[in-house]
Amino acid sequence: MKKNLRSLFLGLLLSATALPSLSLAKTAPAEHPWWESATIYEIYPRSFQDTKASGTGDLKGITQRLDYLKSLGITAIWITPFYPSPGVDFGYDISNCEDVDPLYGNLKDFDNLLAEAKKRNIKIVIDVVLNQTSDKHPWFEESRKSRNNPKSDYYVWMDPKGFDKSGKPIPPNNWQNWFGHTAWTYDDQRKQFFYHDYAKEQPDLNWRNPAVKDAMFKMIRFWLDRGVDGIRLDSIFTIYEDPSFKDEPYLLDKNGNKTLDAFGETATSQVLQGYQPELHPLMRDLRKMFDSYPGSRALIGETYGMDIGGLDAWYGGKDHNELNLPMDVILGIQDQDNNFVHLDVSQWRKNLNDAVTKIHNSEPLLVIDNHDNLRADRFCAKDFGGKPFANCTDIQKMLATVLFASRSSVLMYYGDEIGMSTNTPQRVEDVRDPEGKAGWPKDKGRDAERTPMQWDTTLNAGFSKSPTTWLPVGASYTSVNVDAEEIDPNSMLNWYKNLISLKNNNLLFKYGSQEVIEGNNSQLLIFKRVLGNKKAIVINNFSGFAQKFDFDGQAKILTQSFVGNVKTVGGYLLPPYGAMILDLQ
Numbered sequence: 214m215k216k217n218l219r220s221l222f223l224g225l226l227l228s229a230t231a232l233p234s235l236s237l238a239k240t241a242p243a244e245h246p247w248w249e250s251a252t253i254y255e256i257y258p259r260s261f262q263d264t265k266a267s268g269t270g271d272l273k274g275i276t277q278r279l280d281y282l283k284s285l286g287i288t289a290i291w292i293t294p295f296y297p298s299p300g301v302d303f304g305y306d307i308s309n310c311e312d313v314d315p316l317y318g319n320l321k322d323f324d325n326l327l328a329e330a331k332k333r334n335i336k337i338v339i340d341v342v343l344n345q346t347s348d349k350h351p352w353f354e355e356s357r358k359s360r361n362n363p364k365s366d367y368y369v370w371m372d373p374k375g376f377d378k379s380g381k382p383i384p385p386n387n388w389q390n391w392f393g394h395t396a397w398t399y400d401d402q403r404k405q406f407f408y409h410d411y412a413k414e415q416p417d418l419n420w421r422n423p424a425v426k427d428a429m430f431k432m433i434r435f436w437l438d439r440g441v442d443g444i445r446l447d448s449i450f451t452i453y454e455d456p457s458f459k460d461e462p463y464l465l466d467k468n469g470n471k472t473l474d475a476f477g478e479t480a481t482s483q484v485l486q487g488y489q490p491e492l493h494p495l496m497r498d499l500r501k502m503f504d505s506y507p508g509s510r511a512l513i514g515e516t517y518g519m520d521i522g523g524l525d526a527w528y529g530g531k532d533h534n535e536l537n538l539p540m541d542v543i544l545g546i547q548d549q550d551n552n553f554v555h556l557d558v559s560q561w562r563k564n565l566n567d568a569v570t571k572i573h574n575s576e577p578l579l580v581i582d583n584h585d586n587l588r589a590d591r592f593c594a595k596d597f598g599g600k601p602f603a604n605c606t607d608i609q610k611m612l613a614t615v616l617f618a619s620r621s622s623v624l625m626y627y628g629d630e631i632g633m634s635t636n637t638p639q640r641v642e643d644v645r646d647p648e649g650k651a652g653w654p655k656d657k658g659r660d661a662e663r664t665p666m667q668w669d670t671t672l673n674a675g676f677s678k679s680p681t682t683w684l685p686v687g688a689s690y691t692s693v694n695v696d697a698e699e700i701d702p703n704s705m706l707n708w709y710k711n712l713i714s715l716k717n718n719n720l721l722f723k724y725g726s727q728e729v730i731e732g733n734n735s736q737l738l739i740f741k742r743v744l745g746n747k748k749a750i751v752i753n754n755f756s757g758f759a760q761k762f763d764f765d766g767q768a769k770i771l772t773q774s775f776v777g778n779v780k781t782v783g784g785y786l787l788p789p790y791g792a793m794i795l796d797l798q
Contacts, residue, residue: 246509247336248443248537249576250723251288252623252713253513257584258295258317259303260665260684261627263677270665270676272318276326279333281695285630286713289336291445291513293584295323299349301414302647305447306347310432327440336442338511343429344452345415352428353416357403366422369408371458373399382406387460388486393476393651396486410451410486412647420452420491430502437503443511444503445540449496450516453489461485475656493526496535503537513538513578521567528575538578538622556592556608558738558755561615565740566729569620577621581612581629588628588635588662604757606632607790610708610774611753614792615738617712618751620727627666630709631698636687637661645684660684669696703776711772715794721747736760737787741797748797754787761786768795 262274272295282290294304295317304314313319330337346353355364373382384397390411397406398413407416418425433444461481463471474480496514503510516527516539529535568577582588592612593605609632616623627633638644638660641653649658665682667690668675673682674690687693698704715722725744732739736756742749749771754760763784770779773793779785787793 245724246511246537247288248509248511248513248622250620250622250716251336252286252617252625252716253289253291253338254282254285254287255291255293255583255624255626257293257627257663260663260676262666262668263679263682266678267316268677268679268682269316271316272313272322272326276322276329279326279329279335282335283333285710286717287335287625288717289338289442289511290330291338291340291443291624293340294342294447295339299347299414301347301412303645305342306345306349306412306415307342308347308349308351310341310346310429311435324439331440336511337440338443338445338513339436339441340447341433341436341444342447343418343420344410344448345417348414348416357400357407360403360405366419367425368416369419369454370403370405371397371408372405386458387463387479387481388458389461389474389478389481389483392648393474393656394478408454410448417454418452420495421456426495430499433499433502437506437510441510442508443513443537445513445515446499446536447515449514450492451487452495453487453491455485455489457485459485475652488523493529493535496527497529500529500534500536511537513540515540521571525572525575528572531573533573533575538576540578540580540624556755558736561755562729562731562738565615565619565738569727569729577619578624579616579619579621580624581616582626582662583624584626584663585659586662588626588633590632590634604790606705607775607788609705611755611790611792613705613709613712614751614774614794615753617709617716618722618742618794619740620725620742623716626662630706631667631693631695632705633664633667633693634687634689635661636664636685643685667694669694708774715772720744721749725749733763734760737762750795750797751792752785752787752795753792754790757789759786759788764795767798769798770794771796 256275258270258272258275261270262278263270264273264277265271275290275292294307295313296304296307297309297312297314298304298307300306313323327337352364352367355362356367359365371385374385375383377383382399384395384406388396390396390409392412396408396410398409399406409416420426436444461483464480464482466472472480500512503512514527514536516524516536524539527536527539568579589609589612590605593608637657638649641650644650644653644658644660646658646660648656649660652658664684664687665674665676667687670691672678674686674694676682676686695706698706701707717723721742721744725742725747728741728743730739730741736754737760738753738755740751742751752762761781761784765783771794773779773791775788775791777788779787779793785793
C-alpha cells in the first residue's frame with residue numbers, strides 16, 4: 214500500500230508489563246476473542262531472517278525466530294505477502310494467490326511455521342490482496358486475449374476516450390495511480406485500456422463481476438481452511454471505482470491554480486477511485502464467512518482516509534458486523550512532505566478520545582508505523598521550530614506507552630521494539646521501491662522502513678550470511694540490535710517487553726475502560742483506565758521540558774520510562790518525553 218495516502222495513519226495497540234500488576238489472569242475470559250487487546254507483530258518477510266544466505270528473508274527464518282517473538286510476548290504475527298510474484302511491488306503483485314513464492318520457501322514451510330507458531334500460542338495473520346493481481350496472473354493473461362473470453366470481464370477494461378493527432382489512444386479519464394502518472398495502460402492485443410490503481414503491472418480486478426468475488430472468496434477459504442487465524446485486507450478501500458468513470462476533481466492552491474503531486478503530475482483528488490457504496494455489503498459478506506469458522510478468525514482491513522464517522526462505518530457501526538479491526542486511527546499530524554509527524558499533544562488527545570468514544574464501543578486498532586510508513590523515529594525529525602530532537606529514544610518510549618497502555622489492540626512493526634531507525638536512500642540509483650523510483654526526490658519511496666532486522670553485531674546484523682542483502686542493513690545496527698538491548702535494563706527492547714507484559718497480564722490494561730483527561734498541564738497526555746474498583750492513570754510528557762503532574766491522592770508507581778525519582782510536592786515531575794503509570798490506591 215502506498216505511503217503518501219490521503220492521510221498518514223498511526224495505529225498500534227498495546228500489551229502489558231511484568232511489573233507490579235493490578236489484577237492478574239493467565240488467560241482472557243472466554244467471551245473475549247483473541248484479537249481483542251492483542252499485540253500483532255508485522256513481519257516483512259524479505260527483511261526479517263534469511264536462512265538460505267540469499268540476502269532475502271524467508272519463511273524458515275520467521276520460524277527460526279519464534280522463540281524470540283514468544284519472549285517478547287506478542288499475540289500474533291502479521292506476514293506481508295509471500296505468494297508467487299514477479300516482485301514489481303515486492304509481493305503485492307501476485308501471480309498465484311494459493312502458493313508460496315520459491316524466494317520464501319514453499320507451502321510445507323508455511324504449514325510448519327503455522328504449526329510451530331501454534332505450539333507457542335502465537336496466531337498467524339496473512340496479507341490478502343483483493344484489489345489487483347499481477348499482470349502475469351493467468352486470469353489477466355487470459356483476459357487480455359480478447360473481449361469475449363471467459364476471463365474477459367475479470368479486470369477493468371475501457372475503450373480509449375479518443376485518439377490524438379498522432380493516432381495515440383487517449384486514456385478514458387484523468388485518473389492517476391498511487392505510484393504516479395496515469396492509472397490507465399493501453400493493451401495493443403485487446404485494443405483497450407486496463408485500469409491499475411498501482412503500478413501498470415498490477416491490473417485492478419473488476420469486483421462488479423460476481424465471478425471475481427466467487428474466485429477471491431474461494432482463495433480466502435483456502436487459507437482459512439489451512440488454519441490461519443486472521444487476514445489483513447490490503448488497500449481494501451480501492452477495490453470498487455466510481456462506475457461513471459468521470460474525471461477526478463483537480464487539487465487547487467489558494468489562488469485556484471492546479472497543483473503538482475510528488476510525481477510531477479497535475480494533482481487530482483482520487484475520491485472516485487475508492488470508497489464506493491458496495492464496500493460495506495462486501496465487508497458484511499466477508500464477516501459472515503469469517504464468523505462461520507471456529508476460533509475467532511480476525512478480519513483486519515487497511516482503510517485509510519476516513520474521519521471518525523467513516524471509521525465507525527468500517528466496523529459496521531452499532532451492528533459490529535463488518536471489520537473486526539480497521540487500520541485507521543490517526544494520532545499525529547503529518548507534515549507537507551510526509552517526512553514526520555509533529556508531537557501535537559492536543560491532536561493526540563482528541564484522536565485518542567475519539568477512538569474510544571465514537572466507534573460504538575468497538576475495539577480500536579492504533580498503528581504507529583508499518584512497511585508503508587516511515588518508522589517511529591519520524592516523530593523525532595524536527596520540533597515546531599525546525600530543530601531535530603535530541604532524545605529520540607525517550608520520545609519513542611513515551612509514544613509506545615501511549616499506545617500500549619491505551620484501550621486498543623496493537624499493530625507493531627518488526628524492529629519497533631529495538632528502536633530501529635528509518636534508513637532513507639541517499640541516491641536514486643539505490644532505490645528499489647517503484648514508488649520511490651517514480652517520485653524521487655520528493656517521494657523517496659518505502660525502502661527507508663524496510664531494511665533488514667538488526668539482531669546482533671555480526672555480518673549483516675545477523676540477518677543474512679550473504680555478502681549482500683536486498684536492502685542494506687541500517688548503520689545503527691552496531692548499537693541498536695536485539696543482543697545488545699536484551700542485556701540493558703533501560704533499553705527500548707526491555708521497555709517494550711515491560712509494556713507488552715502489562716497488557717497481557719493485567720486485566721485492567723487488557724480490558725478496562727478508558728477516559729482521556731484534560732488536566733491542568735496542556736503538555737501532558739493523560740488518560741485513566743478503570744476495571745471494577747481497579748484504577749490506573751497514564752501520564753505522558755509531550756514536551757522537551759520537565760512537566761509537573763499535580764496529584765494529591767494515594768498512588769503507587771507501576772512503571773516509568775526513565776530512571777530516577779519523580780515524586781515532588783503535590784505531585785510528580787516528569788522529565789522531557791517521560792511516561793509513567795500510576796496505580797490509584
